[in-house]
Amino acid sequence: MTTPAIRITFDSPSAHYQPGDRLAGRYTVEGTQLGLARAVELSVLWYTAGKGEEDMAVHHFERIVDEPARPLDLRIPRRFATVMPASPLSYDGVIVKVCWCVRIRVFLSQGQETLAEVPFSFGNVPPGQIEQPVTE
Amino acid sequence: MLPRPRWFVKKRGSRRTGARWAGELAEGLLSAGLIAAGAFGLYWLIYRVVSAQGAGWWPWFAMVIPVALFAYGVIGLVRMLWHRSASTERRSVAVRNATGWELPGIVARPDHPALPSVPAIDVVTDSPGIRLAYRLPIDAASGWVSFTMAAVCLAWNTLVAVFVVQVIQMHRSGQPNWLLTFLMVPFVLGGIWTLVELFRQVMLNMAVGTTRVEISQHPFHPSKTFQGIVSQTGRLHVRWLQVQLVCDEQAIHQQGTDTRRAICRVHRSTLFSQRKFDITPQQPFDATFDIVVPDSAMHSFVSSHNAVMWALLVRGRMARWGDFERRFPIYVYPTAMAKTTAPTEQLTART
Numbered sequence: 001m002t003t004p005a006i007r008i009t010f011d012s013p014s015a016h017y018q019p020g021d022r023l024a025g026r027y028t029v030e031g032t033q034l035g036l037a038r039a040v041e042l043s044v045l046w047y048t049a050g051k052g053e054e055d056m057a058v059h060h061f062e063r064i065v066d067e068p069a070r071p072l073d074l075r076i077p078r079r080f081a082t083v084m085p086a087s088p089l090s091y092d093g094v095i096v097k098v099c100w101c102v103r104i105r106v107f108l109s110q111g112q113e114t115l116a117e118v119p120f121s122f123g124n125v126p127p128g129q130i131e132q133p134v135t136e
Numbered sequence: 137m138l139p140r141p142r143w144f145v146k147k148r149g150s151r152r153t154g155a156r157w158a159g160e161l162a163e164g165l166l167s168a169g170l171i172a173a174g175a176f177g178l179y180w181l182i183y184r185v186v187s188a189q190g191a192g193w194w195p196w197f198a199m200v201i202p203v204a205l206f207a208y209g210v211i212g213l214v215r216m217l218w219h220r221s222a223s224t225e226r227r228s229v230a231v232r233n234a235t236g237w238e239l240p241g242i243v244a245r246p247d248h249p250a251l252p253s254v255p256a257i258d259v260v261t262d263s264p265g266i267r268l269a270y271r272l273p274i275d276a277a278s279g280w281v282s283f284t285m286a287a288v289c290l291a292w293n294t295l296v297a298v299f300v301v302q303v304i305q306m307h308r309s310g311q312p313n314w315l316l317t318f319l320m321v322p323f324v325l326g327g328i329w330t331l332v333e334l335f336r337q338v339m340l341n342m343a344v345g346t347t348r349v350e351i352s353q354h355p356f357h358p359s360k361t362f363q364g365i366v367s368q369t370g371r372l373h374v375r376w377l378q379v380q381l382v383c384d385e386q387a388i389h390q391q392g393t394d395t396r397r398a399i400c401r402v403h404r405s406t407l408f409s410q411r412k413f414d415i416t417p418q419q420p421f422d423a424t425f426d427i428v429v430p431d432s433a434m435h436s437f438v439s440s441h442n443a444v445m446w447a448l449l450v451r452g453r454m455a456r457w458g459d460f461e462r463r464f465p466i467y468v469y470p471t472a473m474a475k476t477t478a479p480t481e482q483l484t485a486r487t
Contacts, residue, residue, distance in 0.1 A: 019470060043225040046253075048442045051398050052387030055439035057253065061229045087251040087470050091434045094400045096385040096442045105223050113223075123470065126432045128385065128402040 004031040004074075006104045006116035015120040017084050023120070024081035027104050029074035037072050039065045041105040042080050046088060046122075051095040059085055074106065089123030094130045160216060167212035174206025255438050257355045257467050265350035267365055272349045272448065275463035282337050289330040296320070296327045340457050345370030345415075347450050347462045349379075351427065355469040356446070359431035366408065366450055369420040373455035379408040379425055379448060383433065383468075386443040403430065407448075435470040 010025040017023050023044060029037065041063045047056035060082035066072035080102070091098040103117040178199065185195040218227065250256065265271040303320055306313050345368065352363040366379050383403035389396055408425035415421045427448070437444040448464045 041223055041225060045225060045228070048439060050385075050387055050442070052389045053441040055441050056224070056228060057439075058225050058228045058232065059252075061225060063226065085252050087435060088253040088437050089435060089470055091437070091444070093385045093434065093444065094402055095387045095398055096437075096444060098437065103225065105225065125434045128434065131401040131404045 003114050004029045004106060006106065006114070008102055008104060008116060008118040010120065017120060017122050019084055019086045019123065021084050022081060023084055024079065025102065026077040026079045028077045029106055036109055037066060037074055037106050038109050039063060039107040040072065040074060043103045044082050045103060046098055046100045049097040049099055050093065084122060089125050090121050091125050091128065093128035160220060163216050164213065167209045167216065170205050170209030170212065174202040174204070174209060177202025177205065251469065253437055253439055254469060255436055255467055260354050260467065268350035268352045268363060270351050270354050272351060272464040272466065274347070275447070275465055277463065282341060285330070285334050285337055289334045292330055293327045296323050300324065340460060343370055343372065343457055344454065344460050349448055349450065349464045351466070355467045356427070356429045357469055357471055358429050358433040358435070360429055362427040362429070364407065364425050364427050364448070365422065366425065367420055367422050368415055369417070370415050371417055372415045374413050374415060375453040375455060376409065376411045377421070377450070377452040378406055379450055381405050381407055381427060381429070382447055382449055384445050384447070386445060388441040403433065405430070429468055433468055436467040
């Protein structure tokens, strides 16, 4: 079985947002048939990268389940939208990085799952520059 | 194909070195084993010992052991099933919803902004200043240095004293152990060194006196300028004194089985500097300075393992006492939102 391709697009071509902005877009899952996916989860989240252990928090979350009354057809584009919070802003530091992304996780009927994520920029904080070497 | 089991391998933090399903299976078996052991222990205690004549109270206390095993196993099993049935994002949302309850008796303070992953400023704004709005609390870490030194000095010298007394008694009884005596020399010298350093630290704290820093406004915002005052007491001949604005990134990570903390300084600007002056108990040193938060500043950020921390550092070099540094944490908030924030649910497209 081929892995379905998840396509996520933002309404804003620059994918650059500020606090209070409305983040909106759409997603489709290509290569799926009706009834192949059990559920799909959309998350707008931030996570940390760098030297430390990864932390993450979900700002916006949607879960859509395949139901007999409402079959889940992911070939049809689905819209999402949320208002961005005041913090944390995207940051590309030396040992701490804060990354924002939209993540789609598809749960397939055979117990498998696949995910895709598209990063976006939040805020205008320039990359951090090392002033003093790392100490431990 | 099953991966070859590796018995002697260094643990790599939270990263896996094998298949996910194998780890979950092992975790499940361990939890099931704990539950079985706890249940059997409880059964044995209740039906074999408690029912016996003259068993006393000890079986009731001993039940703590199987109950703990049972509870540990159940928690582990539930946690594993929860991890298996829900995605990382779904679990994160569940935790956020569970911890977002407003507890009775805790009143939200509307004048204090609450931003996600940005530390609250209450610890600073709760302490009013004399000349400016707020007096900054000193970082507790500097107090822990003295406490740790005192604890190490006490523990080390107590142990050394026990051995020294025994060695002296051997010499007095006419049965000297010269090997033990010579072995004790470096330990005694180490004890003397800890005493000297502790004495020096205490004297440094007493001589340098109190450092007070006040600020005109809090929290700080990028590209804004604020006023500050530094006040230093003591009896000192100061070679130089500086106030610096610094920003440190902090990352907590696992290395093997150790938890380590890495710190990297990404901003440092000197707000105030003065050379060669005296401080007397009758006339403390006072100076005002401007705090310019750079436009490119990342706001204060804190999560479980990562942080971006801002602070004012008061650093100096004294004629007799050497260098000292005192840290006063501050918080930089992102520039206030100009747009009106609508609830997420109203704007979320539903299909």
